[in-house]
Amino acid sequence: MSGFPRGRTAIVGAAVLGIDSRPGFSAMELLAKASLAAIADAGLTPADIDGVFSTLSEDPFSAMSVPEYLGIRPKMVETTRTGGSAFQIQAMWAALALDAGLCDAVLICYGSNQRSGAGGLVRSGGTPFPYEAPYKPRNPTTAYALAAQRHMHQYGTTREQLAEVAVAARKWANLNPDAFMKGDLSIDDVLGARMVSDPLTVRDCCLVTDGAAAVVMTRADRARDLPQKPAYLLGAANATWHRNISALADLTVTAATEAAPRAYAQAGVAPADIDVVELYDAFTINTILFLEDLGFCPKGEGGRFVADGAIAPGGRLPVNTNGGGLSCAHPGMYGLFTMVEAVTQLRGLAGERQVSGAKLALSHGNGGVLSSQAVTIFGTDEVL
Structure with missing residues (x-):
């Protein structure tokens, strides 16, 4: 039997913004705007957040820089670096931490100005692999x-x-x-x-946009008293x-x-x-x-x-x-x-x-x- 706390935590705030890719905002600014919107959506304030699980592509120290920028002093931070799957992993860790009483409200957040900040240029990072690099894959x-x-x-x-x-x-x-x-x-x-x-044409490939997203998670007993309909994490x-x-x-x-x-x-x-x-x-x-x-x-x-x-x-x-x-x-x-x-x-x-x-x-x-x-x-x- 799984020890996962089924339904004992929930997302109570959520927001996306900046998809229109207007130049002028940094990745951190976009992240902050989405984060504040998600916190407000949850009926909370930044002072209520005591866990910050953040990701910024260009900032390996986002676990520290994001709370500083938002004016939050969290009990817990996390910055999983598995690319696009990081946030589902963070939701799992947030559920476990909340259920254990290690924190009370977790912000999961991400922001990028990939399109406006880099002129649409995309690079795939990571350690070069000797069996692939000689063939110069795109x-x-x-x-x-x-x-x-x-x-x-x-x-x-x-x-x-x-x-x-x-x-x-x-x-x-x-x-x-x-x-x-x-x-x-x-x-x-x-x-x-x-x-x-x-066989992939340009329409088989994803967009290159700016954008930021954020969610706020808390325990189910608290979620029921907040303004939005909770989305309970079941697995x-x-x-x-x-x-x-x-x-x-x-x-x-x-x-x-x-x-x-x-x-x-x-x-x-x-x-x-x-x-x-x-x-x-x-x-x-x-x-x-x-x-x-x-x-x-x-x-x-x-x-x-x-x-x-x-x-x-x-x-x-x-x-x-x-x-x-x-x-x-x-x-x-x-x-x-x-x-x-x-x-x-x-x-x-x-x-x-x-x-x-x-x-x-x-x-x-x-x-x-x-x-x-x-x-x-x-x-x-x-x-x-």
Whole structure:
């Protein structure tokens, strides 16, 4: 039996901002604005926060600089460096710390001015790997293209099926006033776009935007007295198999296959119970791989599963309802945005993109090149 504190902690505040990528704000300023908005959303003040779990891409000391900037003196700090999966991992640690009484209110926050501050230039960092560096891969895109090519070869997945993912994401984004990219997008548009790394065109690749996101977590007994509808954390798990793509044993299978069963077991639910799925879709192949690895369809069936608008508005499974990293936002690390969207759906506040009757939401994070996988499952009080 899992020792995870199922439903004993909850997200009570959430915010995103800065996706419009207007020049002039630093990553820290964007993070601070989102953090203060999330704290206010929770009906709290910065003085109520005694745990700060923060990430800034360019600041290895953000565990100290973020609390200083916000004027908070926390009992606990944390700054997991697993890329886009860091925030789901931080939510897991926050739940454990809150349940143990080590702190009372945890802020999880991230900010980036990747687009306006760097002119759209993206670099994939990390220690050079001698078996990859000589070939000068354009990572992360090259690594994901390898996974896409392998999935196509092994399971017959088509470029049209990859394009379905991008088209579905755009349809959701068109319902989201905060999404960075809107407008019509067809399968032919995706296939005919500029090739970046075969088989991935520019429309198969995530956006490069600014943006910040933040959530506030506290214990369930306190959450019920705060103004917003709590999103209870029912299960959380992560797994890491590699850093570089050449070390992944099977390019079509990720560590989500290990993390997801643990998260489901903690939550006491199955994939079929999930109402809303928020995945880290840095590339179209991600959504296909993760739908398989999270148990929504058998391995190799992801391409066929997403066909014919199945994950678009009105389809059989609502996936990436804010538009995802492909059409809503991708400021370097996207994982916290999946969490905010899951909370927004469970609160019933998603406007035109609201999934009716959503009670269970899965928020997933992916770090590196399919490297670190983390899964969190949230629910309303109806599923406690």
